[in-house]
Amino acid sequence: MCGIAGFLCSQNSSYVKNLNNLNNIKDILYHRGPDDHGIWFNNNEMVAFGHTRLSIQDLSPAGHQPMESFSKRYLMVYNGEIYNHLDLRNKLKSLAPNLEWRGKSDTETLLNSFELWGIEKTLNLCSGMFSIAVWDFLKNELTLIRDRFGEKPLYFGLIDKNFIFGSELKVFNKITNKNNIVSKNSLNLFLRFAYVPSPKSIYKNIFKLLPGSMLKIKKENLDNILKSDINIYKQFKISNWWKPKEIFNTQSENLYSNYEKAINDTEKILTQSINSQLISDVPVGTFLSGGIDSSLVSVLMQKSLSKKIKTFTIGFEDKSYDESLYAKKIANHIGSEHNELILNQKDALNIIPTLSKIYDEPFADSSQIPTILLSKFAKEQITVALTGDGGDELFGGYNRYVFLPEFWKKISFFPYPIRKVLAQSIGMFPIDFINKFRFLFNFVSRSNINFFGDKVSKFSHKMQTVKNLDELFLSSLSTYQEPSKLLINSNDESNQIFEFKKNLNYKDYESLMMFIDSQTYLSDDILCKVDRASMSRSLETRVPFLDKNVVKLAWSIPSSMKIKNNQGKWILKQILNKYVPEKYTDRPKMGFGIPLGDWLRDELKDWAENLINEKELENDEYFKSKMIIKIWNEHKSKKRDWQSILWPILMFQSWKKEN
Numbered sequence: 001m002c003g004i005a006g007f008l009c010s011q012n013s014s015y016v017k018n019l020n021n022l023n024n025i026k027d028i029l030y031h032r033g034p035d036d037h038g039i040w041f042n043n044n045e046m047v048a049f050g051h052t053r054l055s056i057q058d059l060s061p062a063g064h065q066p067m068e069s070f071s072k073r074y075l076m077v078y079n080g081e082i083y084n085h086l087d088l089r090n091k092l093k094s095l096a097p098n099l100e101w102r103g104k105s106d107t108e109t110l111l112n113s114f115e116l117w118g119i120e121k122t123l124n125l126c127s128g129m130f131s132i133a134v135w136d137f138l139k140n141e142l143t144l145i146r147d148r149f150g151e152k153p154l155y156f157g158l159i160d161k162n163f164i165f166g167s168e169l170k171v172f173n174k175i176t177n178k179n180n181i182v183s184k185n186s187l188n189l190f191l192r193f194a195y196v197p198s199p200k201s202i203y204k205n206i207f208k209l210l211p212g213s214m215l216k217i218k219k220e221n222l223d224n225i226l227k228s229d230i231n232i233y234k235q236f237k238i239s240n241w242w243k244p245k246e247i248f249n250t251q252s253e254n255l256y257s258n259y260e261k262a263i264n265d266t267e268k269i270l271t272q273s274i275n276s277q278l279i280s281d282v283p284v285g286t287f288l289s290g291g292i293d294s295s296l297v298s299v300l301m302q303k304s305l306s307k308k309i310k311t312f313t314i315g316f317e318d319k320s321y322d323e324s325l326y327a328k329k330i331a332n333h334i335g336s337e338h339n340e341l342i343l344n345q346k347d348a349l350n351i352i353p354t355l356s357k358i359y360d361e362p363f364a365d366s367s368q369i370p371t372i373l374l375s376k377f378a379k380e381q382i383t384v385a386l387t388g389d390g391g392d393e394l395f396g397g398y399n400r401y402v403f404l405p406e407f408w409k410k411i412s413f414f415p416y417p418i419r420k421v422l423a424q425s426i427g428m429f430p431i432d433f434i435n436k437f438r439f440l441f442n443f444v445s446r447s448n449i450n451f452f453g454d455k456v457s458k459f460s461h462k463m464q465t466v467k468n469l470d471e472l473f474l475s476s477l478s479t480y481q482e483p484s485k486l487l488i489n490s491n492d493e494s495n496q497i498f499e500f501k502k503n504l505n506y507k508d509y510e511s512l513m514m515f516i517d518s519q520t521y522l523s524d525d526i527l528c529k530v531d532r533a534s535m536s537r538s539l540e541t542r543v544p545f546l547d548k549n550v551v552k553l554a555w556s557i558p559s560s561m562k563i564k565n566n567q568g569k570w571i572l573k574q575i576l577n578k579y580v581p582e583k584y585t586d587r588p589k590m591g592f593g594i595p596l597g598d599w600l601r602d603e604l605k606d607w608a609e610n611l612i613n614e615k616e617l618e619n620d621e622y623f624k625s626k627m628i629i630k631i632w633n634e635h636k637s638k639k640r641d642w643q644s645i646l647w648p649i650l651m652f653q654s655w656k657k658e659n
Helices: 012-022 085-095 106-117 119-125 170-176 184-193 219-227 244-252 259-276 292-304 324-334 345-359 368-379 391-395 399-411 416-427 431-435 438-443 452-465 469-477 494-501 509-519 521-535 548-554 570-576 596-601 605-611 614-620 625-636 643-658
Strands: 002-009 036-042 047-053 074-082 128-136 141-146 155-159 162-166 206-208 213-217 237-240 284-287 310-316 337-343 384-386 540-542
Touching (some): 002 074, 002 128, 002 219, 047 074, 047 128, 106 128, 155 170, 162 170, 184 494, 244 509, 244 548, 292 391, 337 368, 345 643, 368 521, 391 570, 509 521, 596 643, 605 625, 614 625, 625 643
Parallel strands (some): 284 384, 384 540
Antiparallel strands (some): 002 047, 128 141, 213 237
16 A cells, blocks of 8 residues: 655656655655655656555565566556455466566566556456556556546646646645645535545546546647646546446346345355455454444454454444444454454544544545544554445445435425425424434334434435435435535536436436445545545555455345345345344444534534634635524524534635645
8 A cells, every 4th residue: 555646747847846846755645655665757758756655565675666567668656455466467477487577566466467468458357456657658658547446546637737646635736836726616516525526626627536547648738738728627538447337237137036146146255355355464454343344344354264353443432422332242253353442532532633634635524533543543453454345335235225215205295395394394493302203203214213313304404405316315415405505606516426327227216326326425435534544544444345246246136135124235234144143233324423513512612613713714715604604603502403514614624724
């Protein structure tokens, strides 16, 4: 696991300055790669690469980057892991028996595969996570590549006729010494989703490379791109080396019809994925929250190994947010070497001032806080951790998959004006009052949901503008329904997520939601959260659910097998129940929650008021200050619970002060 950065220039004056700044790559991305660093540059083409290394496979200097291929055609910097690289290497040895190998790293395997098979064929053969920059000396061409689901980050963009790329946004102003311009449209999206969706970043003219994509650029392309009057992003030559829609459609043509076969195949292929991801020259363990996904990964990993695995969990003194008891029971049952850290409020609060530095781009999923603390705790003993991420999106784990289609069938009977008045009426009641009427929820669903009153209150606000099922789904993804009302001169581009509906052969709306989430929320929220948190502590995380074979299998299983008896992840639960008593896992989904709303009224009150000072808001000209202050005052007085929109606003303000 590593950090990468680099640039391609069209002017010599900026090239020299940028190269001097890139020499500080060790300081810029040290947390992503504390073990080694390297620089490569070519004065004629005015291109340079930088790399920081977290050594996982082949700890020797033979894994040093930037690295050249055996014929010296390609030079590469790379962040990630190729889990099947030994299999690829064996095939290469059969193909080219006289090829001399310098070391045992997956970096060298990738480079030699590019030489002998070509880049795109190699990528499709790979199982792994990666962001890659390759210089082709034959074509004088730079290629950027990102893995199938965006497990590893990769930004790119243009600043003063320089093409810059890097693992994190801080690379851009560190290399060019330029202050970049915030995109108000990106800020609009951030307030809605609590993250900036790909391919946008928070800055104008800086983008995220989409998962499964490949970008190619030459020096002569830069001037042509800069001269264009239309959207700069569309001027880049970007292609999809992995085509999720095509794979989803192919898999959905031949769906499973036998429950037992679906269960057995899922266990088999997930176990194979877990075993493949144990490749490492450093200690490996698992994050164990006590939920279905992390428990299943831990169970199957322990089942495959003769020695005790290390499992890690954190709990909270506030028992309403604590799942550590369940994690401990599961760990004891499977016989893992379990490590538990119980956090108090102070532990979590101390992390908050550092969030904007860790996440580098505005990010407001508050479970980022416990994820950072868990990563710090695990790093004391291991360097690699397997996680259960991806299970929800692939196997139907979120409440919205269970609740929304059923709920829409019931409420769509009523005309929109009536629904709007009803939603407004519910939103007027305090959360404690709503909790008293929890039993009425059985009218629409038998699902058991934690923090019922809080979720009903938020949902009522969202329902006030919902006219169809797409809008209902979008509202369920939204921290705030109408962010344009809070911002000065911005456009709402959130409906672009429904581009995924085009030419998608989905059988039901549940399948559509899962696919959209797998292409958006998973990459830009879940995987981003875990990557930044873990890499801030130089810990590598791996995601067995996102193995290409597990994904293909999941897309072959109908949603009726994933969601059964008003419960999501039915297939995964059947596997887990073979090894762990059902009573340990039969409970409502909690997530990684914290009592953020209460903290904002109490311990974080002064911090928050300093960030959303009315005068400063007016001077910045991003927010409509009076609207923000009104929301803040209503939250402080407990008139309304506005934490879901206040947290993104505060995270943006905190980030802005640091950048």
